[in-house]
Amino acid sequence: MAMDLPVGFRFAGVACGIKSRVGANDVAVIVSDEECTAAGVYTTNQVVAAPVVLSRSRTPTERCRGLVINSGNANACTGTRGMADAQAMAQLAAKEYARNFPSQDKGADEQWIVMSTGIIGRFLPMEKIQSGIEAAMSSLGTDEKAFLAANDGIMTTDAFRKIGVRNLSLPSGKSIRLVGMAKGAGMIGPRMATMLGCLVTDARLSAKTAQQILQRTADKSFNCISVEGHMSTNDSLVLLAAKPTIENPALDQADEATFAAALTDLAIEIAKMIPDDGEGATHLIEIAIQGAKNEGDADQIARTVAMSNLVKTAITGGDPNWGRIVSAVGYAGVPIEANVLSLHLNDIHLFDRGEPLPFDAKTVSQSIRASKLTRILLKVGSGHGTATHWTSDLNAEYVRFNSEYTT
Amino acid sequence: MAMDLPVGFRFAGVACGIKSRVGANDVAVIVSDEECTAAGVYTTNQVVAAPVVLSRSRTPTERCRGLVINSGNANACTGTRGMADAQAMAQLAAKEYARNFPSQDKGADEQWIVMSTGIIGRFLPMEKIQSGIEAAMSSLGTDEKAFLAANDGIMTTDAFRKIGVRNLSLPSGKSIRLVGMAKGAGMIGPRMATMLGCLVTDARLSAKTAQQILQRTADKSFNCISVEGHMSTNDSLVLLAAKPTIENPALDQADEATFAAALTDLAIEIAKMIPDDGEGATHLIEIAIQGAKNEGDADQIARTVAMSNLVKTAITGGDPNWGRIVSAVGYAGVPIEANVLSLHLNDIHLFDRGEPLPFDAKTVSQSIRASKLTRILLKVGSGHGTATHWTSDLNAEYVRFNSEYTT
Numbered sequence: 001m002a003m004d005l006p007v008g009f010r011f012a013g014v015a016c017g018i019k020s021r022v023g024a025n026d027v028a029v030i031v032s033d034e035e036c037t038a039a040g041v042y043t044t045n046q047v048v049a050a051p052v053v054l055s056r057s058r059t060p061t062e063r064c065r066g067l068v069i070n071s072g073n074a075n076a077c078t079g080t081r082g083m084a085d086a087q088a089m090a091q092l093a094a095k096e097y098a099r100n101f102p103s104q105d106k107g108a109d110e111q112w113i114v115m116s117t118g119i120i121g122r123f124l125p126m127e128k129i130q131s132g133i134e135a136a137m138s139s140l141g142t143d144e145k146a147f148l149a150a151n152d153g154i155m156t157t158d159a160f161r162k163i164g165v166r167n168l169s170l171p172s173g174k175s176i177r178l179v180g181m182a183k184g185a186g187m188i189g190p191r192m193a194t195m196l197g198c199l200v201t202d203a204r205l206s207a208k209t210a211q212q213i214l215q216r217t218a219d220k221s222f223n224c225i226s227v228e229g230h231m232s233t234n235d236s237l238v239l240l241a242a243k244p245t246i247e248n249p250a251l252d253q254a255d256e257a258t259f260a261a262a263l264t265d266l267a268i269e270i271a272k273m274i275p276d277d278g279e280g281a282t283h284l285i286e287i288a289i290q291g292a293k294n295e296g297d298a299d300q301i302a303r304t305v306a307m308s309n310l311v312k313t314a315i316t317g318g319d320p321n322w323g324r325i326v327s328a329v330g331y332a333g334v335p336i337e338a339n340v341l342s343l344h345l346n347d348i349h350l351f352d353r354g355e356p357l358p359f360d361a362k363t364v365s366q367s368i369r370a371s372k373l374t375r376i377l378l379k380v381g382s383g384h385g386t387a388t389h390w391t392s393d394l395n396a397e398y399v400r401f402n403s404e405y406t407t
Numbered sequence: 408m409a410m411d412l413p414v415g416f417r418f419a420g421v422a423c424g425i426k427s428r429v430g431a432n433d434v435a436v437i438v439s440d441e442e443c444t445a446a447g448v449y450t451t452n453q454v455v456a457a458p459v460v461l462s463r464s465r466t467p468t469e470r471c472r473g474l475v476i477n478s479g480n481a482n483a484c485t486g487t488r489g490m491a492d493a494q495a496m497a498q499l500a501a502k503e504y505a506r507n508f509p510s511q512d513k514g515a516d517e518q519w520i521v522m523s524t525g526i527i528g529r530f531l532p533m534e535k536i537q538s539g540i541e542a543a544m545s546s547l548g549t550d551e552k553a554f555l556a557a558n559d560g561i562m563t564t565d566a567f568r569k570i571g572v573r574n575l576s577l578p579s580g581k582s583i584r585l586v587g588m589a590k591g592a593g594m595i596g597p598r599m600a601t602m603l604g605c606l607v608t609d610a611r612l613s614a615k616t617a618q619q620i621l622q623r624t625a626d627k628s629f630n631c632i633s634v635e636g637h638m639s640t641n642d643s644l645v646l647l648a649a650k651p652t653i654e655n656p657a658l659d660q661a662d663e664a665t666f667a668a669a670l671t672d673l674a675i676e677i678a679k680m681i682p683d684d685g686e687g688a689t690h691l692i693e694i695a696i697q698g699a700k701n702e703g704d705a706d707q708i709a710r711t712v713a714m715s716n717l718v719k720t721a722i723t724g725g726d727p728n729w730g731r732i733v734s735a736v737g738y739a740g741v742p743i744e745a746n747v748l749s750l751h752l753n754d755i756h757l758f759d760r761g762e763p764l765p766f767d768a769k770t771v772s773q774s775i776r777a778s779k780l781t782r783i784l785l786k787v788g789s790g791h792g793t794a795t796h797w798t799s800d801l802n803a804e805y806v807r808f809n810s811e812y813t814t
Contacts, residue, residue, distance in 0.1 A: 044738070045738045046736075046737035046738070046745055047733055047734050047737030047745060047748065076730065076734070077730055077733055077734070077761075079761050080762070119728075119730065120728075120731070120733070120734060121763045123763075228716040228717060230717045230731070230734070230735060230738075231735075231738035233730075233734045233737065308635075309637065309716070309809070310637045310809060311637075313809035314809070317809070319810065321526075324527070326454055326484050327483070327527060327637070328638075330452035330454030330455065330638070331451070331452045331453070331637075335453070336454075338453055338455075351528070354484075356485060356486065356530075394716075394806055395810075396807055396810075399805070402716070402717060402720035402724070403720040403721065403723035403724030403726065403801075403802075403803075
């Protein structure tokens with residue numbers, strides 16, 4: 001893959017020793033050559049990591065300088081010292097950026113967005129972080145190698161990279177570039193599922209537009225995935241974009257719509273890689289809901305089915321025990337029409353308007369076993385609300401990894 | 408244990424071949440010599456089994472004749488035929504009761520409460536059910552053996568019996584008897600977690616009082632337990648009590664309070680046996696919440712912590728990864744005070760008012776490993792709301808059992 005990176009952004013990732021595995025990147029920076037637009041969507045957990053508190057207060061903005069990220073330690077549940085450490089990360093980023101790019105306006109600490117992922121409840125090793133930020137800021141690049149190094153710096157237990165790229169010709173004729181990276185919810189090692197995602201584009205967007213587009217994108221992608229459904233203290237999804245100027249104004253309405261569709265498409269592509277890489281997962285499960293009262297209800301039903309251990313283990317075992325799926329629909333806490341409720345599993349019709357259908361168990365089982373992807377389609381009523389979620393199956397491997405004593 | 412059973416009730420349990428294991432009881436009946444009071448608390452799942460629809464419409468009442476129960480098949484998601492089958496179970500119970508007790512008033516089908524548990528989505532084998540009800544009604548007894556036979560008829564994959572008994576002297580001097588039985592959420596075999604519970608007493612209660620007391624009891628006991636948190640289509644908890652007459656009026660207020668406390672105590676004792684017998688479980692986890700805004704909020708937080716696979720697997724592994732517990736509090740969907748949030752694990756103070764405390768990981772780990780019971784105590788704010796929940800840990804065994812293809 002020859003990646004065509006967004007113009008005006010630089011990437012770096014280095015190893016500074018936060019992670020125990022020698023040489024594993026654990027600090028990443030993404031900087032903008034000029035002040036840029038930044039939008040952010042964060043965890044809604046009330047127990048929230050210091051970097052999230054900081055970054056949430058700094059987005060949306062049109063005066064962002066860049067992102068500074070560490071993996072291997074979440075800086076969550078670390079109290080007042082944790083907040084000081086997150087602020088120190090931004091200060092170090094500002095200082096090191098100024099040292100490496102003396103011709104640039106120095107900028108302020110508040111222009112940096114901070115993200116952390118890893119184990120909860122431990123203080124950041126600030127000496128290592130400092131050496132990491134110093135090394136990263138002096139190795140910034142604009143090529144694929146630099147982008148991949150940055151991506152590797154946000155990963156924790158991911159088995160594979162979760163990245164994607166789009167080059168778009170917008171209706172006005174403009175060409176723009178869009179790249180994305182995310183870290184998954186593998187659970188070995190630091191073993192806390194925290195999702196970080198960065199989307200970077202040279203499309204020009206106002207802060208307000210960027211925030212709106214990012215929220216809609218998140219609701220269709222990163223908010224529709226789960227591994228075990230434990231909401232993290234650190235989830236952060238940030239969009240960096242070029243900022244509008246008098247010479248280079250923001251995208252017009254038609255361009256904006258095309259851009260937003262491409263961003264959502266890319267985000268879904270990357271988001272699906274996370275449950276696909278779930279700990280020990282042998283299946284990626286797609287749960288499509290139709291006929292709910294509205295999109296919010298459909299989303300809630302999809303989420304409830306996705307979080308059922310009984311649904312997940314049935315898919316793991318290739319077991320056509322469809323009662324587990326249908327029964328999960330009924331406790332999602334939103335109204336359904338029981339006499340409309342229907343289920344297709346891998347296109348096989350199993351339950352029709354409240355009545356069980358005869359089926360060949362062996363055929364259903366084989367269809368589950370034959371593919372990494374299992375598709376669940378539920379019609380829950382006669383409304384227009386739809387949603388699609390993706391999750392991992394639940395495997396004895398997951399339990400083993402997450403119950404191994406490694407602290 | 409010599410059980411002193413409530414006066415005026417008869418019990419039976421028989422094997423009729425619904426379960427594949429030869430000789431395993433799968434039909435139970437509990438009958439009252441006179442019309443009795445019955446109260447019921449049922450699943451709130453919108454996808455609900457036929458027997459629940461039927462029984463829900465028949466309680467509370469003071470004209471109940473008894474319960475007819477089968478295990479091995481939930482009669483859920485079985486549409487119109489399922490509803491007819493549930494009604495047929497009540498008809499068979501009424502007919503066979505009348506045949507065996509010709510001196511009694513014949514009674515109506517509507518006076519029978521029906522309960523089913525087992526796999527979802529299969530039609531009941533009505534010939535077997537009929538022979539089972541016939542056999543049960545002709546083998547009714549008032550002794551411990553009959554009670555245990557009935558209990559065994561409601562079990563599915565339980566590794567041990569979940570029963571309890573109380574003999575009470577009430578403030579007025581009256582003596583009353585109270586027995587309870589429940590089936591657990593073991594998941595091998597039929598593999599659908601459905602909870603059935605029956606509480607039987609010769610205390611005299613009006614239908615209204617019985618219903619109020621039972622709901623409060625359920626909220627403190629069977630509604631506070633989980634194994635994997637998948638809400639069943641069949642959960643039913645029924646209280647049978649003697650009905651008030653002119654000669655024998657209902658309990659007075661002081662007696663009623665004593666009775667209600669004993670009922671709740673017995674129900675908690677039995678309910679805790681269910682996660683204790685969770686599939687593959689090596690720990691019973693007790694989650695106590697203090698300082699919530701109100702009891703409802705405390706309940707919601709306890710439930711959320713109890714449902715986290717990451718909390719469960721940490722306990723399985725004796726891993727003092729307390730960030731998993733604290734972070735689950737924050738996404739319960741009810742307000743907490745993050746600067747008050749504190750955690751004790753087995754009386755060891757790990758997190759104090761938003762700040763991590765130094766601790767010896769080995770000591771915490773050993774305290775988890777040393778006992779079947781793990782105690783989590785969370786202070787989540789400065790309110791007066793408290794709640795206690797109980798759940799199983801999550802073990803590779805659970806996953807294996809529930810992903811084995813046996814359909």
